[in-house]
Amino acid sequence: MFTIANRRINAHLLRQGLNHGTLPGPLPSHSLDANDDADTRGGLSVSTSLLRTAIITSLPISSSTTRPVATQKIDAHAADEILVRQRLQRPVAPHLTVYQVNQTWTGSSIWMRFTGVGVMGVAYGYFMAYALNPLVGWNLGSESLIATFATMSPLAKGSIKFGLSWPFVFHFVNGIKQLVYDMGIGYGKRTIEASNNWPFIIGVFGALVLTFAL
Numbered sequence: 263m264f265t266i267a268n269r270r271i272n273a274h275l276l277r278q279g280l281n282h283g284t285l286p287g288p289l290p291s292h293s294l295d296a297n298d299d300a301d302t303r304g305g306l307s308v309s310t311s312l313l314r315t316a317i318i319t320s321l322p323i324s325s326s327t328t329r330p331v332a333t334q335k336i337d338a339h340a341a342d343e344i345l346v347r348q349r350l351q352r353p354v355a356p357h358l359t360v361y362q363v364n365q366t367w368t369g370s371s372i373w374m375r376f377t378g379v380g381v382m383g384v385a386y387g388y389f390m391a392y393a394l395n396p397l398v399g400w401n402l403g404s405e406s407l408i409a410t411f412a413t414m415s416p417l418a419k420g421s422i423k424f425g426l427s428w429p430f431v432f433h434f435v436n437g438i439k440q441l442v443y444d445m446g447i448g449y450g451k452r453t454i455e456a457s458n459n460w461p462f463i464i465g466v467f468g469a470l471v472l473t474f475a476l
Contacts, residue, residue, distance in 0.1 A: 370458045374436045377429035384426065420473055427472040432465030 336344075366372065392402050411419065439457055442448055448457055 364458065370436050370439070370461050373462075374433065374440070377433040377436075380429045381426075381433060423473040423476070424469050428465050428469035431468035431472070432461050435464045435468070436461040 388402070391400065394400070395402050411422075414422075439448075439461060448454065
């Protein structure tokens with residue numbers, strides 16, 4: 263039985279090109295006759311395993327060359343300096359240039375902050391100066407301000423009044439828009455685009471009214 267199995271194995275290995283250094287695949291199921299018994303199949307399986315083990319152990323094993331890695335030992339201060347230089351080369355993420363201009367510099371959201379800082383900055387600056395009035399001897403009372411303002415030219419008066427009125431009106435109108443957003447109203451695309459422009463327009467007209475009507 264083993265002789266028949268070995269012959270069939272040798273014939274199959276030759277067909278697979280074993281003499282050219284290729285590893286043969288599994289034996290086809292039709293290589294066994296229907297008359298072969300269980301001992302023949304068992305012997306064939308054992309012989310195949312032994313032959314494959316011998317083939318695998320005889321094949322050359324490829325070796326890869328290793329290259330040494332050059333390292334340099336540095337102290338903590340030098341490591342921090344390298345890290346700082348690397349951070350300076352990193353881009354700002356997200357960079358402002360990836361957005362459209364109307365979403366950054368001309369958007370009502372950022373100007374809401376600009377106008378709020380401007381109006382409150384002027385107010386807090388005046389209140390702090392007024393509180394220091396007795397200590398430094400400044401005359402910042404209402405009568406002094408009215409008298410000083412009356413001596414200015416119409417162009418200077420209009421510029422100051424418009425410069426103070428527009429941030430106030432814009433901030434007030436845009437604040438109402440934000441309250442409407444908080445109620446879940448106005449989140450359509452066209453509505454958002456229109457609501458971004460209306461605070462600027464109403465702010466200009468409101469500032470003109472306050473400038474020339476008061």
